[in-house]
Amino acid sequence: MKPTGPLPPEFAGQRGMLTIAGQRADDLLAAYGSPLFVYDAAIMAARVARFRAAMPPALDLHFAVKANPYPPVVAAMAALVDGLDVASAGELDKALSAKPAAAISFAGPGKRDHELDAAIRAGATLNVESEGEARRALAIAERHGVTPRLAVRVNPDLELRGSGMKMGGRASPFGVDAERVPALVRAIVAGGGDWRGFHIFAGSQALDAGALIETQAATLALAARLAEEAGMAPPLVNLGGGFGIPHFAGDRPLDIELIGDALATALDRRAAVLSDSRFAIELGRWLVGEAGVYLTRVVDRKQSRGDTFLVTDGGLHHQLAASGNFGTVVRRNYPIAAATRMGEPGTEEVSVVGCLCTPLDRLGDHVLLPEVEEGGIIAVFIAGAYGLTASPSAFLGHSAPNELLLHTH
């Protein structure tokens, strides 16, 4: 038997049929087909409220659209947060339908001219990733006769300890090495750009509050040093995100109240050059990850050499990360449950597999569940972020699942 990750708190106490935003899993599948992604707007709103309560009042909250670009989710989040961060022209289009351009920033390496063009014409902020990209952006803006809003993404000389994905402190395709940033800021202003500040992202999916506190303090110090060297105060400092959520057995939730207290202190004591700056935290997974559940029906229940397999109509083509094939070296089980028998003790060890003809397609490996018959429903949790769009949905030619955002009535 292998352990599974902890269920998000809104689902951990449920008994009997799983409900999402008050609706029964079986009714949802009957109405919308299987497999199905269901997102609960109230859980997203609760995460935003918790963030607001924990963090200093002046701090802005941005939603990273890439975590879940389902248009109703983007619209719901846009109503709750101060800004949307996008990573492509496609995401920019979605964001522009939900939020004014002034509240949208666009980061990501390899922005093509047509993407720079779209952001500049819309009036969104471009987080430039290199000197070359800044030059291209200024040239495009000049052709349009407009002033581009340009922030500088910084490749910091610091690293987020305990980060699931390290994105700073080393040679990186992201951002401009900190030591070259002041010169770039001056070049942007000299070139006619409206310099919007810094974007400093040191890592993601961290569960260690101490590491995040340390990184945020170092990020503030770095922003102050770069501003002083540039001789200009940044209108906004995007401090990055990196707030993780528990995925696997043994993971503990992040103590964001501790982070908020430390950040309040750090902001109170910030250097004079940052006194008029705004600050933002950019989150994706932490805001929406736990709000999503992937429901899939058991098509076949079979025995092989002493093992029991529940073969579902879902799989890694929808939930690649849960299969352990995206960004993880060792496969571990996501939180998974028998949706029809929540709260019942596990009575048999089964492997839950998908319908793809590859041994990689495993949603739960030797997990302990109550008995689930053919036609039963399996729920894989933490499906609200990096789920469907981060999976090879065309693999093996299965039809796309529905997605659904539920508001509690």
Added chain:
Amino acid sequence: MKPTGPLPPEFAGQRGMLTIAGQRADDLLAAYGSPLFVYDAAIMAARVARFRAAMPPALDLHFAVKANPYPPVVAAMAALVDGLDVASAGELDKALSAKPAAAISFAGPGKRDHELDAAIRAGATLNVESEGEARRALAIAERHGVTPRLAVRVNPDLELRGSGMKMGGRASPFGVDAERVPALVRAIVAGGGDWRGFHIFAGSQALDAGALIETQAATLALAARLAEEAGMAPPLVNLGGGFGIPHFAGDRPLDIELIGDALATALDRRAAVLSDSRFAIELGRWLVGEAGVYLTRVVDRKQSRGDTFLVTDGGLHHQLAASGNFGTVVRRNYPIAAATRMGEPGTEEVSVVGCLCTPLDRLGDHVLLPEVEEGGIIAVFIAGAYGLTASPSAFLGHSAPNELLLHTH
């Protein structure tokens, strides 16, 4: 510097601008946009011809559609092979537009009733994966008043040594444990099914001819034993595939002539119960993998802490396997080249990254290439199998790349 995999033979000797089926890479990108998947029909045909020359004449060749379901590729392969193997109702539809139903078989766990229904009504062969699936198929066929064509997928009690993905010899979601197969065959026939034989797949992506020869001999012996126990001769024995192609430095091409000689001998000596059976090999990657090239343009060339990055407009959303994030534990470089400067010695160490805002998005890690400027073209090889459809193409909202099948004129 880290090594790259060997270029497929058709491209290894090229000098100057890369050509695919005689067309220049720069012309192709100008006409069809970047990034672009280009498949060369002549390379696919050459692989089929080599297979036919190496293998015993009576052996059938099937194409596994999942390797590349691009409709023009399916059509081109359908004209060259004896059968198409599919893994979903979606692939079945594509196959039916290219080949008669009698030449199509459908394998895969978790087939839903509507998929069984579609295959039965079309007259395709279902490779049943469990006793339960066989019962459902027989019941559906009875409702339609037709005789279903049912083969039994066997979970063999043998394993392909050196296989990239082991699919036999252990508890498995695929097929029916060998020891239960004879009873299932009798039940299918008693239930009114047209029993089509066995499907025995022991692994994939093997480069060791000796291991494949051993596995094929064991597969033949297993088929004979199961047929004898069932008391019926199988019309067809699908021996599986498993032929690998070189991806990484040090990989050597498979000696299929050696395999063909051994298989001819093994077939000559086969048990009497198999004397009237046909035999098939099912291949995907080996037939089409080397025929595809992924072309992507360099958008930005940047320095960071001593490293040089070529940031392209492609990435893991199109070529997940090349980024090392699908089915591999240790990331190694696929064959990759400067498409504009084929055959030139490498002069600088660069990392080729995609345009996604994640550190996972790396197409070439510290590879030695001739200098490539912004606007230059990078070619990632072995893009003909498990490329676009095996990648999270919606990730980060970039537009889909074009695909193109070229016939040499």
